[in-house]
Amino acid sequence: MTYCVGLLLNEGMVLLSDTRTNAGLDNIATYRKMFHFENPGERIITIVTAGSLSVTQTTISRLRDAMDDKDATPETSVMLAPTMLKVAEIVGNVLADVRREIDQKLSMSQGASATMIVAGQRKGGGMRMFLIYPEGNFIEATEDTPFLQIGEHKYGKPILDRVVKPSTSLADAQKAVLLSMDSTLRSNLSVGMPLDLCVINRDELRIGILRRFEAGDESFRAMSEAWSNALREGFSRIPI
């Protein structure tokens, strides 16, 4: 399993992913699930992935190959695509193709699957964030729903529902995604540290903050404990 979340806010975008991959409970590994396609000052695209590792790795590899191809066109390269909508379409098409091919190898329908969040901004365009489904179609984050989640999304949703608005500051947004992840880590063993956090400031067109929280990270532990205490205190103060 996996938990990834992305926030699209007035001040910028914040993404967080875990790194746990498992094939059964007795086969656990750490894999990065956050990928960046950056041409600083021109274009920044960050993708986080959930689902079958064979699908997500192949999809990301093909996106990179298509970028590096000397015959790359705006139809095939996410770095040349004229709009973020086109970027989402390219990612969706590659993802759907890869999934179909792997499904055929597995001789079963819908055997391997993956979802992705694609967030980015190109020079002259606005920030946009998409959730790409296994079939290649997608939805977009909006003012009304400024966050997208993939993977094990339920445990971490209540806090996002309550605190995340488009006007949320990037500092608060980092807290929100980390606490959302904290609730998920507590309840689902197949979501695990380390975590990858990325902050992209509006119109900077480059990665702002990139930070890995290793297992046992002191600041994450302190935040988690402060949140537990705040919840318990808040709980105790509520009249019955």
Add this chain to the structure above:
Amino acid sequence: MTYCVGLLLNEGMVLLSDTRTNAGLDNIATYRKMFHFENPGERIITIVTAGSLSVTQTTISRLRDAMDDKDATPETSVMLAPTMLKVAEIVGNVLADVRREIDQKLSMSQGASATMIVAGQRKGGGMRMFLIYPEGNFIEATEDTPFLQIGEHKYGKPILDRVVKPSTSLADAQKAVLLSMDSTLRSNLSVGMPLDLCVINRDELRIGILRRFEAGDESFRAMSEAWSNALREGFSRIPI
């Protein structure tokens, strides 16, 4: 969908269920999912149910028929069973039988399914709480894990994980299950008001509190709002 939760605490037991049943999003109805089998001073059993309504209703009806049967035996009647463990076995067997019969009618395996929480105490015995699986097997709440959930359990689990211990008071326990339900109601449309709350005090062998929270219940709304405020305040005080 459904959300039901039961807490097994030193002071007693607390159960909460929603009442929403749906067959598709365009066919929503209200059905009680909490059932009591009570012989005050002798025995109290409360059952909450999740899953296919045809399975849960038939199971509860058969349990009542078996109780009322003049040939009822400790092997068939939950009111005569010598232990709570035996009660869980009876409920499990009836549930598995009903499910199998309905599955056959539907001509598919595992088409209709249901889970139940069975909580109770008989004179001379301890309080016990079981989660009955569709196949009739079951697990029991313990000191380490003093709560059981069925249905849409994920949204409401983080708060239980953090505040519920065997030593939790019955007053705090009522708050905890209501706030756990509140998080679930916000995130899953197929869980809905009204709510049924039941409190059973240790060794009283009868229903202590039975309360229905109708849609728009003022005290529930106030508690929900106080919790939202407490979360937001707690969130804003956490250092980054």
